[in-house]
Amino acid sequence: DAEITQSPRHKITETGRQVTLACHQTWNHNNMFWYRQDLGHGLRLIHYSYGVQDTNKGEVSDGYSVSRSNTEDLPLTLESAASSQTSVYFCASSETTEQFFGPGTRLTVL
Amino acid sequence: EDQVTQSPEALRLQEGESSSLNCSYTVSGLRGLFWYRQDPGKGPEFLFTLYSAGEEKEKERLKATLTKKESFLHITAPKPEDSATYLCAGRTQGGSEKLVFGKGTKLTVNP
Numbered sequence: 001d002a003e004i005t006q007s008p009r010h011k012i013t014e015t016g017r018q019v020t021l022a023c024h025q026t027w028n029h030n031n032m033f034w035y036r037q038d039l040g041h042g043l044r045l046i047h048y049s050y051g052v053q054d055t056n057k058g059e060v061s062d063g064y065s066v067s068r069s070n071t072e073d074l075p076l077t078l079e080s081a082a083s084s085q086t087s088v089y090f091c092a093s094s095e096t097t098e099q100f101f102g103p104g105t106r107l108t109v110l
Numbered sequence: 111e112d113q114v115t116q117s118p119e120a121l122r123l124q125e126g127e128s129s130s131l132n133c134s135y136t137v138s139g140l141r142g143l144f145w146y147r148q149d150p151g152k153g154p155e156f157l158f159t160l161y162s163a164g165e166e167k168e169k170e171r172l173k174a175t176l177t178k179k180e181s182f183l184h185i186t187a188p189k190p191e192d193s194a195t196y197l198c199a200g201r202t203q204g205g206s207e208k209l210v211f212g213k214g215t216k217l218t219v220n221p
Contacts, residue, residue: 092153097142099144101154104152
């Protein structure tokens with residue numbers, strides 16, 4: 001069955017380190033999205049991509065970057081992790097309207 | 111600014127006690143209102159998409175409705191397994207596929 005996976009599921013890192021979160025989908029969807037979810041804020045869009053070599057900034061993109069070299073993957077990189085980036089990160093993909101979400105990565109920055 | 115507001119933040123029901131969750135939106139040129147269910151420690155699971163005022167969709171004990179300013183998720187005779195956080199999101203106008211999410215309503219159904 002087609003699916004969307006994220007790795008790692010849990011990560012603890014230190015302030016200032018570079019961290020990359022992986023997202024892989026097997027639906028062959030063109031659209032992929034990264035969100036963070038924090039208490040009191042709900043889901044907020046970080047970056048998104050409408051296809052290979054296309055990337056766009058969302059509402060909370062500072063300190064994050066993405067690259068899209070193939071249809072299946074959209075890795076999210078934290079260039080220099082900060083404590084404010086402690087959160088749960090969700091990846092999603094869609095072809096037309098409905099977005100389908102991965103299981104999430106819980107990131108703690110100490 | 112596009113906004114989606116959900117109420118109440120939390121709702122406790124007894125098994126069998128029907129109720130409704132509210133999602134009000136100020137999204138310019140709304141091109142779809144989405145409902146998701148999220149269980150603890152998991153990603154949101156898609157439930158419904160509504161496109162125009164007056165539209166209704168049903169799935170088991172859930173029914174979603176849409177007006178020009180808000181959407182309701184009606185839960186009829188809920189069971190404990192309906193306990194979850196329900197998220198509402200609006201898709202904005204133009205060619206964007208971006209969604210604007212509300213903060214969610216945490217529903218607890220007691221046996």
